[in-house]
Every structure is written in C-alpha cells, then in structure tokens.
Amino acid sequence: MSREEQIVAVIARHMADHLDSPPDGPIGAETRLxxxxxxxxxxxLEMIAALEDHYxxxxxxxxxxxxxxxxxxxxxxxxxxxxxxxxxxxxGGDGGGDDR
Amino acid sequence: xxxxxxxxxxLLAALADRAGVxxxxxxxxxxxxxxxxxxxxxxxxxxxxxxxxxxxxxxxxRGDRVGLILPDSVEFVDAIFGAMLAGxxxxxxxxxxxxxxxxxxxxxxxxILRRAGCSLVLTDGRVRPVxxxxxxxxxxxxxIDVFRDLAAGVPDDATPQPVDVGPDDVAFxxxxxxxxxxxxxxxxxxxxxxxxxxxxxxxxxxxxxxxxSAVSWLPLYHxxxxxxxxxxxxYFRTRGVRFLSPLMFLKRPAVWLRHLSDFRAxxxxxPNFAYGLATRRATDDELDGVDLSALQVAGCGAEPIQYPVLxxxxxxxxxxxxxSTAFLPCYGMAEHSLAITFGRLDDDLAxxxxxxxxxxxGEAAPVSASAAAGAADARDGGxxxxxxxxxxxxxxxxxxxxxxGETLPERxxxxxxxxxxxxxxxxxxxxxxxxxxxxxxxxxxxxxGYLAGGDLHVCGRIKELIIVEGRNHHPQDIxxxxxxxxxxxxxxxIAFGLHDPELGRERVVVAAETRLAEPELAPLMRQxxxxxxxxxALRVDEVLLLPPGALPKTxxxxxxxxxxRAMFEGGTLGEGAGSSWQLFxxxxxxxxxxxxxxxxxxxxxx
Numbered sequence: 001m002s003r004e005e006q007i008v009a010v011i012a013r014h015m016a017d018h019l020d021s022p023p024d025g026p027i028g029a030e031t032r033l034x035x036x037x038x039x040x041x042x043x044x045l046e047m048i049a050a051l052e053d054h055y056x057x058x059x060x061x062x063x064x065x066x067x068x069x070x071x072x073x074x075x076x077x078x079x080x081x082x083x084x085x086x087x088x089x090x091x092g093g094d095g096g097g098d099d100r
Numbered sequence: 101x102x103x104x105x106x107x108x109x110x111l112l113a114a115l116a117d118r119a120g121v122x123x124x125x126x127x128x129x130x131x132x133x134x135x136x137x138x139x140x141x142x143x144x145x146x147x148x149x150x151x152x153x154x155x156x157x158x159x160x161x162r163g164d165r166v167g168l169i170l171p172d173s174v175e176f177v178d179a180i181f182g183a184m185l186a187g188x189x190x191x192x193x194x195x196x197x198x199x200x201x202x203x204x205x206x207x208x209x210x211x212i213l214r215r216a217g218c219s220l221v222l223t224d225g226r227v228r229p230v231x232x233x234x235x236x237x238x239x240x241x242x243x244i245d246v247f248r249d250l251a252a253g254v255p256d257d258a259t260p261q262p263v264d265v266g267p268d269d270v271a272f273x274x275x276x277x278x279x280x281x282x283x284x285x286x287x288x289x290x291x292x293x294x295x296x297x298x299x300x301x302x303x304x305x306x307x308x309x310x311x312x313s314a315v316s317w318l319p320l321y322h323x324x325x326x327x328x329x330x331x332x333x334x335y336f337r338t339r340g341v342r343f344l345s346p347l348m349f350l351k352r353p354a355v356w357l358r359h360l361s362d363f364r365a366x367x368x369x370x371p372n373f374a375y376g377l378a379t380r381r382a383t384d385d386e387l388d389g390v391d392l393s394a395l396q397v398a399g400c401g402a403e404p405i406q407y408p409v410l411x412x413x414x415x416x417x418x419x420x421x422x423x424s425t426a427f428l429p430c431y432g433m434a435e436h437s438l439a440i441t442f443g444r445l446d447d448d449l450a451x452x453x454x455x456x457x458x459x460x461x462g463e464a465a466p467v468s469a470s471a472a473a474g475a476a477d478a479r480d481g482g483x484x485x486x487x488x489x490x491x492x493x494x495x496x497x498x499x500x501x502x503x504x505g506e507t508l509p510e511r512x513x514x515x516x517x518x519x520x521x522x523x524x525x526x527x528x529x530x531x532x533x534x535x536x537x538x539x540x541x542x543x544x545x546x547x548x549g550y551l552a553g554g555d556l557h558v559c560g561r562i563k564e565l566i567i568v569e570g571r572n573h574h575p576q577d578i579x580x581x582x583x584x585x586x587x588x589x590x591x592x593x594i595a596f597g598l599h600d601p602e603l604g605r606e607r608v609v610v611a612a613e614t615r616l617a618e619p620e621l622a623p624l625m626r627q628x629x630x631x632x633x634x635x636x637a638l639r640v641d642e643v644l645l646l647p648p649g650a651l652p653k654t655x656x657x658x659x660x661x662x663x664x665r666a667m668f669e670g671g672t673l674g675e676g677a678g679s680s681w682q683l684f685x686x687x688x689x690x691x692x693x694x695x696x697x698x699x700x701x702x703x704x705x706x
Contacts, residue, residue, distance in 0.1 A: 034630065034634070035630065040633055040637040040638075040639065042350050042637060045351040046350075048351055049351050049352050060132055060133065061345075062132075065196075
C-alpha cells in the first residue's frame with residue numbers, strides 16, 4: 001500500500017465514525033467530499049484536525065479551498081509528511097513543532 | 101430619545117478619542133501558523149486615515165455603498181472604519197468558505213451587492229479571482245479592488261477630506277437572511293449603535309472597563325462579532341480583544357478555550373452550538389493547563405439557547421475554573437443593532453420548566469420551579485426548559501403581543517415586540533419589508549416568547565424551527581436557498597423538521613415544486629441538497645419534488661408549513677395533484693428507501 005493509499009484508508013475510517021449518513025459505496029481516493037459525502041465545512045475541518053493529530057503534522061485551514069476528493073486530501077497530508085522528513089523530522093526548527 | 105445622550109455621537113468620534121491609546125487594542129491571531137498582529141487603537145486611528153484617503157481618491161463619495169469581502173480580520177477592521185471615515189456606508193459580505201460550489205456563493209453575493217447598490221467591493225488577492233463575474237451581474241458595481249493594493253496607492257500619512265458624519269447617518273448595512281426570504285439590508289445609524297453599545301457595556305450590561313479583555317472567533321461580517329468585539333471595545337477602551345477566525349474554532353474548538361486562558365480574558369460570546377462543540381470535541385489533552393477562572397462573562401446568543409448544552413459545558417469545564425454564573429444568556433437581532441435583553445451579570449444560568457403541551461397552546465405553565473435548576477434533559481416527560489434571557493435595557497421597551505396586537509399578561513406566549521433607540525431605521529431600499537417590520541416605532545421581531553417575573557423567555561419560532569446538532573435553522577432560509585435552484589418553482593418550497601428517535605435528531609425535509617420530470621429529477625434533488633449544504637451548512641435528509649400546486653397554501657397564497665408537515669406524516673402530501681401523483685409516489689418511495697438505508701446503517705454501527 002502506498003503512503004497515499006494508507007492516508008485514504010485513515011480518512012475513510014474517520015468518515016465511517018463521524019458521518020451520520022455514510023455513502024452507499026466504499027470511500028476511496030475518488031470519493032468527492034461535497035458531492036458524495038455531503039461534507040460541510042465543520043465536518044471537513046474536524047477531519048483536518050483528526051489528520052493533524054494522527055500524523056502529527058500541521059495542515060492549514062486553507063487547504064480546504066483546493067481539495068475536492070479524499071485523494072486530494074491524502075496528497076496534502078503526504079506533502080506535509082514529506083516536508084517534515086526533508087526538514088530532518090525534527091521539532092527543533094523555528095516554531096515548527098507545535099505539540100498540542 | 102435625546103434625553104440620555106450616549107458618550108460618543110458616532111463610532112468615528114469614539115475612534116478619534118482613542119488616537120493616543122497605544123497600549124490597548126486588537127490582537128489578531130487569525131492568520132493560522134503565523135505570529136499575531138497587534139493593532140493598538142492609536143495605530144488603527146492612523147491606518148484608517150490612509151484607507152479613507154485612498155477610498156476618496158478612488159472616487160468614493162458620501163453615502164456610497166462599499167462591499168467588504170475580507171476574510172482577514174486586520175484588513176476587515178481597517179476597511180470598515182476607513183469606509184465610514186470616507187463618508188461611505190460599508191456593507192460586510194461573508195467570504196467564500198472553501199469546499200467548492202462557488203456558484204451558490206456568487207449568486208448570494210450578487211444579490212446582496214445589487215440590493216445594496218454597491219459601487220465598489222474591497223477584497224483580498226486570494227478571493228479576487230473568484231469574484232470576477234460579479235461585475236456583469238451587479239449593475240452598480242464600478243470596481244472590485246484588492247484592499248491591500250488600494251491602501252498602498254496613497255502615502256502612509258495621507259488624510260481624507262473631512263466628511264461630516266453625524267449620529268443620524270447610516271453607519272453600515274447589516275445583511276441578514278433573518279427569518280423571511282431574501283437577505284435584506286438592515287440600516288443602522290451611528291445613534292443606533294451608540295445606544296446599543298451603551299446598553300451592552302454600560303452599568304446595566306457588562307460594565308466594561310479598562311480591565312476588561314475579550315476573545316472572539318465570531319465572524320466580523322456578522323453583528324455579534326462586529327458590534328460586540330470590534331465596535332464595543334473601542335467605545336469602552338478595553339484592555340484588548342483577541343480575534344481568532346471562525347474556521348480556526350471549527351477546526352479545533354479547544355483553541356477558543358486555550359486563548360481565553362492565555363489572555364486571562366474576562367469576556368467571550370458565542371452561539372449555543374459553539375458551547376456544545378467545545379464540550380464534545382475539545383479533548384483533555386488539548387485542554388491541559390487551561391484555566392478559565394478569569395472569565396466573568398460567557399455570553400450566549402444569536403440562536404435559541406438550549407439549557408442542557410450550556411449545563412454540559414459548565415460541567416465539563418468546572419474543573420478548569422469555569423463558573424456557570426459566567427453564563428449570560430441574551431436575546432438580540434440585527435434589526436435591533438445587536439442586543440435586546442441580557443441576563444443579569446453574576447446570576448447563575450436559569451431556566452423555566454414548563455409544560456410542553458400547554459406551551460404549544462400559548463400558556464407557559466410552570467411544572468416545578470425547584471426541579472428546574474438541576475435538570476439535565478430539556479425534553480423528558482413533556483416538559484421544556486426555557487432559558488431566562490433577562491430584561492431589556494434602559495430607554496428600551498419590550499412587550500409581548502397577541503394576534504391582534506394587544507399586550508399579553510405574564511406567562512402568555514406571544515409575539516416579541518421591541519421599541520427604542522437601538523431599533524433600525526429600516527431595511528435599505530425596501531419600504532415594503534420595512535413597513536412589515538416596523539409600526540409605530542415597534543419592531544416585530546418575528547420571535548415568540550413570554551415574560552415571567554419580568555424576564556424574557558424566548559420560545560423562538562418554536563413550531564417551525566429546525567434544530568440539528570444544536571444548530572437552529574429557520575425554514576425560511578432553507579426554502580429561499582432551495583428556491584434559487586434552477587428548475588425549482590421559486591416561492592413554492594416548504595422545509596420542516598420531524599423528530600426522529602432512531603436518528604436521535606430532527607430529520608430535515610424539503611418539499612419543493614417543479615415542472616421538470618424524469619430523468620431530471622434525481623440531479624435536481626442533488627442540486628437542492630448541495631445548495632442548502634453550501635449556503636447553510638445543513639444536510640437535508642429528504643428532498644421531495646412535487647408537481648405545481650401540490651404544496652398547501654392559504655387563500656392568500658402563504659405557504660402552510662405545519663399543514664405540509666402533518667400531510668407528510670400522514671402520507672398525503674402531494675395527493676390530489678392530478679396525473680403527476682404517480683411520479684410523486686415513486687419519488688416518495690425512493691426517499692423512503694434511502695431513509696431505511698440510513699437507519700439500517702445506524703443500527704449496524706451501534
């Protein structure tokens with residue numbers, strides 16, 4: 001399983017736990033946040049926060065303006081993870097590691 | 101109403117009086133992941149001169165309407181005062197919130213800009229590209245400017261041509277979807293604002309002083325955030341206000357409480373649902389070390405207040421120093437500037453326990469006064485807990501009126517009417533709507549309530565209000581949004597909620613008339629859902645598409661919501677609509693099958 005696929009699986013699990021009317025089929029990379037999951041801004045921000053906690057990365061609220069599908073979200077998370085790794089994965093940089 | 105003058109005639113006079121205050125002001129934490137930007141009142145006073153000068157140079161003249169679509173709180177505050185100082189009338193408009201579906205957003209925004217006759221819109225570089233098409237649909241619009249570029253176009257020390265702005269000039273237009281149909285522009289004068297701000301912060305309100313400090317994540321394009329946390333602090337010279345963005349709060353409700361603790365804030369306000377989110381979604385880990393003991397006022401307003409939600413918050417955070425006496429339930433609306441009644445400072449949260457059946461008949465019959473204080477469930481045993489919202493302010497009157505306008509005695513439910521210096525002068529360019537709302541100085545709030553011991557208890561539009569996940573939706577707002585979908589017969593939509601024990605919440609139903617037929621109905625249903633989700637952040641459980649004439653109406657053509665709901669429950673909604681009945685039945689079965697799927701999946705989870 002690629003990293004993106006793993007992230008998609010994490011998102012799918014979050015959705016299954018938090019949506020009170022889940023979609024008809026399984027949630028995958030192609031699943032659309034608004035059209036298929038009827039996700040509103042509150043639920044999508046809750047998802048972003050859950051992904052931040054799960055992966056210990058910072059995901060900007062503004063990513064929501066650029067994502068349409070679960071796969072888009074997974075790419076954003078993968079990007080944040082890659083950034084963290086290239087910067088050495090350390091918390092000691094300037095203001096990077098805001099451990100809540 | 102000149103007997104009790106306010107301490108400042110206009111907001112601009114209050115701002116001018118703060119020109120030397122450089123140790124108090126706004127702390128903008130709204131840019132996620134960046135350092136906060138602190139703007140003292142003195143700095144604001146200087147910045148605003150430049151903005152006003154730039155607007156005048158751009159051709160803005162006295163009385164022109166200027167739309168503000170500015171998600172950034174620093175820019176928003178600069179722009180609204182700058183527009184006022186230039187002599188213009190600012191019109192705050194909500195920014196796009198992301199997650200696509202811009203059509204709906206642009207349609208609503210165009211409506212507001214047209215209605216207000218805006219000549220200019222100020223926005224930021226990120227939103228600007230999205231607004232491209234507005235010029236062609238809002239006829240009066242001459243430009244959509246990036247605010248930062250506009251302000252940079254004049255020297256730092258530029259000052260505007262003085263414009264004589266007085267207490268009877270309109271300070272800004274507050275657009276509200278309120279209770280009926282399309283958004284209307286509430287005209288608030290500087291006098292209105294000065295009186296309401298005196299009421300909010302003065303001796304009969306929060307007693308705001310230099311020791312007061314506040315935290316708010318409320319949107320600034322809305323009355324509670326704007327008047328409560330931008331205007332009022334300047335007026336009373338408070339120590340400071342920390343602004344967070346609404347999306348920051350929605351992402352992590354704990355952030356609100358963290359800032360209250362760090363800032364030792366004494367005042368905050370939020371709608372009912374926010375206290376619910378901060379109870380459910382803030383984790384102990386996130387709240388480690390949070391101390392709410394400095395908080396004196398936790399105001400709750402802008403939507404009907406649910407006693408168990410606030411109690412739940414108090415219980416959850418008592419260990420962090422939160423005192424339920426800090427709760428300050430309030431009632432208000434944009435047409436009354438902001439606040440109509442406040443609970444008393446330092447009083448504990450109080451609710452009236454009444455018989456639900458009697459209340460529906462218009463009688464607030466107390467069930468047991470002593471039981472009310474410790475009650476945890478608002479809806480057990482046919483009882484309701486109605487939160488005490490306190491009293492109106494000096495110079496302001498409130499009465500409860502029956503159907504013929506007669507004043508009702510205590511504990512009789514009727515229309516809430518208010519009069520006084522905070523009441524709007526009217527809806528902008530809408531004499532018909534103004535005449536409907538105002539008569540003889542009395543504002544019809546459109547809400548139902550009763551007085552007990554002189555204190556207001558608001559029942560809301562209790563029969564029609566749709567309450568989902570602690571949030572209250574007026575059916576009119578939902579209906580209006582559905583009406584804007586192509587293919588739906590405008591004005592022929594009824595929305596209602598049905599309590600569903602299996603779902604554990606209200607099931608939201610939208611019944612709408614259309615002339616379309618299969619195969620266009622399924623896409624139309626999806627569009628209605630998407631539209632309402634986008635505009636109101638509400639997920640509709642069922643959309644029923646009906647042929648023309650199927651919805652029940654009065655002889656004068658008014659929609660009958662209660663009757664439609666009863667017909668729906670009895671399975672007769674849409675009957676008698678002739679040949680289209682077959683179509684309707686198929687749709688209904690489709691809706692029902694979807695419904696049972698949801699129920700099955702819920703059961704499977706438990």
